[in-house]
Every structure is written in structure tokens, then in C-alpha cells.
Amino acid sequence: MSKIFEVPLYPYQRSADQDAETPVRHPVVVVGAGPVGLALAVDLAMQDVPVVVIDENDKVSRGSRAICFAKRPLEILDRLGCGDPMVEKGVVWNLGKVYFDERQVFGFNLLPEQGHKRPAFINLQQYYVEQYLVGRLRQLEAEGKPVELRGGNKVINLSQDEAGAELTISTADGPYRLHADWVVACDGAASPVRTMLGLDFTGRVFEDNFLIADVVMEAKFPTERWFWFDPPFNRGQSALLHKQPDNVWRIDFQLGWDIDRDEELKPENIDKRLKAMLGEEISYELEWSSIYTFQCRRMERFHEGRVLFAGDSAHQVSPFGARGANSGLQDTDNLAWKLKLVIDGKAPITLLKSYDAERLQGADENILNSSRSTDFITPKSEISRIFRDAVLDLSERYEATRPMVNSGRLSVPCTYDGSPLNGPDCATMPERTRPGSPMVDAPVPGGWLLDQLGTGFHLLAIDSEGTDTLRVDGIEVRCLDLSTSDDAIGHLRQRYLGNAAAAVYLVRPDQHVAARWDHYDAAAVKAALRKAIGR
Amino acid sequence: MAALNTQANIKAPDEFYAELLAVHEGRTKAESDALNARLILLLANHIGDRQVLAEALHAAALEE
Numbered sequence: 001m002s003k004i005f006e007v008p009l010y011p012y013q014r015s016a017d018q019d020a021e022t023p024v025r026h027p028v029v030v031v032g033a034g035p036v037g038l039a040l041a042v043d044l045a046m047q048d049v050p051v052v053v054i055d056e057n058d059k060v061s062r063g064s065r066a067i068c069f070a071k072r073p074l075e076i077l078d079r080l081g082c083g084d085p086m087v088e089k090g091v092v093w094n095l096g097k098v099y100f101d102e103r104q105v106f107g108f109n110l111l112p113e114q115g116h117k118r119p120a121f122i123n124l125q126q127y128y129v130e131q132y133l134v135g136r137l138r139q140l141e142a143e144g145k146p147v148e149l150r151g152g153n154k155v156i157n158l159s160q161d162e163a164g165a166e167l168t169i170s171t172a173d174g175p176y177r178l179h180a181d182w183v184v185a186c187d188g189a190a191s192p193v194r195t196m197l198g199l200d201f202t203g204r205v206f207e208d209n210f211l212i213a214d215v216v217m218e219a220k221f222p223t224e225r226w227f228w229f230d231p232p233f234n235r236g237q238s239a240l241l242h243k244q245p246d247n248v249w250r251i252d253f254q255l256g257w258d259i260d261r262d263e264e265l266k267p268e269n270i271d272k273r274l275k276a277m278l279g280e281e282i283s284y285e286l287e288w289s290s291i292y293t294f295q296c297r298r299m300e301r302f303h304e305g306r307v308l309f310a311g312d313s314a315h316q317v318s319p320f321g322a323r324g325a326n327s328g329l330q331d332t333d334n335l336a337w338k339l340k341l342v343i344d345g346k347a348p349i350t351l352l353k354s355y356d357a358e359r360l361q362g363a364d365e366n367i368l369n370s371s372r373s374t375d376f377i378t379p380k381s382e383i384s385r386i387f388r389d390a391v392l393d394l395s396e397r398y399e400a401t402r403p404m405v406n407s408g409r410l411s412v413p414c415t416y417d418g419s420p421l422n423g424p425d426c427a428t429m430p431e432r433t434r435p436g437s438p439m440v441d442a443p444v445p446g447g448w449l450l451d452q453l454g455t456g457f458h459l460l461a462i463d464s465e466g467t468d469t470l471r472v473d474g475i476e477v478r479c480l481d482l483s484t485s486d487d488a489i490g491h492l493r494q495r496y497l498g499n500a501a502a503a504v505y506l507v508r509p510d511q512h513v514a515a516r517w518d519h520y521d522a523a524a525v526k527a528a529l530r531k532a533i534g535r
Numbered sequence: 536m537a538a539l540n541t542q543a544n545i546k547a548p549d550e551f552y553a554e555l556l557a558v559h560e561g562r563t564k565a566e567s568d569a570l571n572a573r574l575i576l577l578l579a580n581h582i583g584d585r586q587v588l589a590e591a592l593h594a595a596a597l598e599e
Binding site for chain 1: 568572573575576577580
């Protein structure tokens with residue numbers, strides 16, 4: 001049986017655009033059909049923005065690659081209508097264990113809090129995520145939504161002026177040209193689009209190599225993230241064991257800097273490492289292996305005229321913390337609604353500057369966390385190793401130093417503090433839901449809060465009177481009225497009211513808080529909405 | 536608001552100093568380095584106050 005990443009999922013088909021006399025113009029062209037490009041296309045199509053996705057390949061990603069999908073991206077995928085199959089297929093986990101030498105140092109729970117629809121994490125191979133996103137895109141296409149996915153289409157040239165971009169695309173039938181009002185480059189860390197525009201991608205290189213071995217085996221290990229510092233089977237280095245669906249296990253070995261890649265990748269050498277780790281008697285099938293080095297870097301800005309960058313093309317982090325694909329999905333979440341309003345002429349083009357401001361903040365947060373994890377996992381000096389080992393030794397015995405143990409600070413969404421789109425705050429309400437924050441899920445009558453929000457601006461009113469759906473500058477703000485009398489456990493109060501008696505939240509289409517008040521004032525809401533769309 | 540106490544604050548300082556040396560007695564340089572690191576981390580956690588810790592880091596660096 002062939003693996004799903006070996007089957008062409010969107011094979012090249014000749015498009016009518018290739019026979020047009022003059023280049024056909026599209027509102028949005030997305031370059032790259034990875035998780036980020038596909039999520040953006042689905043988001044835009046759901047909002048009736050015509051979008052063409054092009055990719056030089058025609059298959060989902062080879063090998064598992066990104067495997068940890070965090071709570072917030074799962075909520076985004078829920079909004080896009082494909083969270084359920086992913087969570088059903090995925091391996092849900094909240095627990096992690098840390099080992100040092102031969103001892104377990106401690107365990108941690110990433111989501112000790114109840115009252116959320118989605119878990120802290122699921123593990124799911126990137127190829128499944130792409131497959132479900134392609135499925136969702138096809139479903140939208142069948143419903144008549146304006147979305148197209150073109151495999152075997154490779155961008156070989158891109159130029160732009162103030163009004164749009166021209167792409168030259170090579171195919172099996174020869175090249176053709178396309179015009180686009182907007183191009184979004186979701187074409188990965190090596191982004192050809194970025195290179196074509198001659199834009200910088202700078203940061204820090206980490207001198208280390210990691211071997212990924214994805215093995216299929218029947219194993220009785222629990223569904224937890226196990227991380228080893230300096231284990232007997234990989235002295236002086238680290239290792240990671242993590243479960244994926246279909247009995248696939250991700251095993252990561254840190255190798256150090258001076259290695260022979262070809263030697264390390266030989267199956268017999270991988271076999272030696274696996275047996276040293278898991279025992280001589282194991283039987284397994286090697287599904288995928290790869291050696292990677294990594295960098296933490298980003299573009300100076302993610303928005304260059306008519307071309308926008310999202311995901312790894314814009315920023316790259318180390319894999320520790322699962323902040324790559326997760327942050328890419330948050331990029332698209334941030335970008336899609338802004339692009340929609342700009343294309344519809346309902347928001348000024350300058351709204352897109354806030355994509356830069358907010359997602360640069362997100363990228364910097366991810367790069368900072370990921371660099372710190374890497375410095376803990378691979379100490380760069382004698383003294384940093386001494387302190388690292390001291391933290392681990394103490395943590396086995398005392399709680400005091402456990403918060404310093406850093407085997408990856410796992411992806412959490414960015415709060416856009418100081419965003420130009422943020423409106424008024426209310427000091428008596430909880431800090432975690434201040435303007436700029438992603439909405440925190442909570443159980444509500446009939447299901448979950450975030451499921452009731454969908455895409456679009458919303459007013460969330462809790463124990464508040466007089467609110468009604470309103471229209472501002474042609475933008476509808478739908479009202480969701482909730483009452484604490486339906487909130488027996490107190491999640492709503494704890495997450496949204498704090499010490500206030502009532503609350504009115506203006507929520508953006510990406511489910512981040514724009515502004516909040518302790519009473520309804522239509523004029524204040526209108527002013528905050530205008531601010532949130534960059535007016 | 537000077538937070539770090541740089542005045543003498545330990546009763547019977549000679550005894551504490553002797554205890555500090557005693558705990559390193561018979562250890563290799565590597566073992567002592569590790570012990571010192573653990574000691575710093577435990578004391579830092581006990582202090583907790585980031586302002587005090589920042590001032591202590593600065594004071595220990597003997598810079599202006």
C-alpha cells in the first residue's frame with residue numbers, strides 16, 4: 001500500500017488561464033499548498049474571496065514533518081470547518097515527562113484547566129493536516145466557492161507595481177502568466193518568492209544536527225511527550241519520543257555539529273540508535289528519516305507592496321516548542337479577514353500594516369522562546385551546561401527549579417498587546433482576555449463559545465442589556481448574548497467578567513479581543529470597530 | 536528603592552564561611568562548580584524578587 005504522501009492529490013491539470021490571450025487577473029494568488037497556504041485559501045474561500053493556490057508539487061508533504069498541533073491552531077481549524085477530523089485522527093496529549101541521565105526528573109501537564117473544547121495538543125502528521133485541508137478546499141469548491149488548487153505550477157518570476165503583481169508560472173505545458181491583486185507567499189523557509197524579490201531573511205544559525213526517525217511499531221508507551229537530556233543511549237545529547245497516529249512514533253536524536261550525514265542516515269546506523277534506546281528486541285518499520293539543522297530568523301517585515309508572506313517563508317524557528325506550523329496558521333488567521341475587508345473596499349489598505357505589526361510580534365515571541373529552548377537543550381558553553389545540569393539535578397528533588405526546565409516552550413498564541421487595532425480595556429476584567437488576546441474558550445449553552453463565534457465581527461455580551469446586531473461602514477457585527485445564570489461552574493465569569501457585573505466584548509473575525517466594556521454603548525462599539533479595521 | 540541588601544546580614548559570618556568551604560571539601564572542581572550552580576539556583580528561587588536578583592547579578596559582576 002502506498003503512503004498518502006506518495007499519491008498525487010492535486011495532479012497538474014491544464015487551466016483555461018494558460019490559453020488566455022492576456023494574463024488573467026485574480027484577486028488573490030497563494031503560492032504554496034502546505035498547511036499555511038491551504039488554511040489561508042480555505043479561510044478566504046469561506047469568505048467568498050476568489051483565490052488560486054499554486055504549488056510546484058502535487059502531493060502532501062513527504063514525511064510527518066510538523067506533528068504537534070496546539071490548541072489555538074485547532075480552534076482556527078475548527079473555524080475553517082476541518083478541526084473535527086483532525087482531532088479525531090490525532091493523538092491527544094497533555095502530559096510530558098523529562099528525563100536526565102537515567103532518571104525521570106519530573107512530569108508536566110500542559111492543560112491543567114477544564115472547560116475547553118480542544119486539548120493542549122494533538123499529534124498529527126503534517127501530511128494528514130494537508131490532506132484534510134485539501135479535502136475541505138474541495139468541499140468548498142463543490143459548494144461553488146471561488147477556490148482553485150493548481151498542482152504542477154511553479155512560480156519562476158514575479159514582479160509587482162502599486163496595483164498588483166505579475167507571476168510567471170512554469171508547467172508541464174510550458175509557462176504562462178497570471179496577474180494578481182495580492183500574492184501571499186506560503187512557500188516555506190526557502191521561499192522562492194522571497195528570493196525573487198531579493199528580500200533578507202536573517203537571524204541566528206544553531207550549530208547542531210538532529211536526526212528524525214519516524215518508525216512504525218507496536219509499543220506500549222503512554223501518549224506523552226518524553227524528553228531526555230543526556231541519556232545513556234545518546235550521551236551528551238538529547239532525545240525525544242512522541243506518538244503519532246497509525247502507530248507511528250517520532251524519535252528525535254540530537255547529533256551534534258560535526259557529523260557525517262550520509263553515515264548517520266544509513267538504516268543500519270539508525271537501527272543501532274533505536275535499539276540502544278528502545279531495546280534489542282524491538283521490531284519496527286522505518287517510515288521516514290531526515291537530518292535537520294535549524295535557524296531562528298525572520299524577514300524584516302512580512303508585507304512588501306502587493307506581496308505578503310505567511311508561515312516559514314516569513315519566519316523560521318527551531319522545532320522545539322512546535323512553533324512553526326502553529327504560528328503559520330495564526331498568520332493566516334490574522335491575514336484572511338484583513339485581506340477580505342481591503343479587497344471589499346471596507347477597510348483602508350493600511351489595515352495590512354497591522355498584519356506586520358501583530359505577526360512580527362508573534363514571530364519575535366516564537367523566536368525568543370525557541371532560541372531559549374535551544375540554549376537550554378544544547379548548552380553553548382561550559383558554564384551554561386553546568387547551570388543546565390544544576391537545574392535538572394535540583395528538579396528531580398525540588399519543585400523550585402522545574403519551571404526553568406526548558407525542553408521546548410510549547411506553542412501558545414500571541415496576545416497583541418499594543419496593537420494599533422486595540423480599543424478600550426476595562427480594568428476590572430481578567431487580564432487573560434484583555435484587548436489583543438485570543439478569546440478563551442468556555443462551555444456555553446449548546447456547545448462551546450468559540451464555535452458560536454465563527455468568522456466575522458461579534459459582540460459578546462454577558463449579563464448586559466440593550467445590545468443588538470449592528471452595521472458599521474457596511475460591516476456586520478453579530479451579537480451573542482450570554483448569561484452567567486447558565487454558567488454554573490463559573491468559566492465565563494472567571495474568563496470574561498472578573499470583578500465586573502456585566503461585560504461587552506468586541507471580537508475580531510480572528511477571535512481576538514478588540515475592545516471591552518462593562519456596559520453597552522453603541523457609539524463606543526462603533527468607534528472601536530473603526531479602529532479595529534484600521535480607520 | 537535599593538532592593539538588594541549589600542550590608543552585612545549574616546550572623547556569625549565566620550561560621551557560615553567555614554560551612555561554605557566545608558561543603559566543598561573533598562570535591563573535584565567539576566563537582567564544586569555543579570554544587571555552586573545548584574546553590575545559586577536555590578538561593579535565587581528563595582529570593583524570588585526579580586529586582587533583587589537583577590541587582591545581585593549586577594553587583595556580582597563588579598561593574599560600574
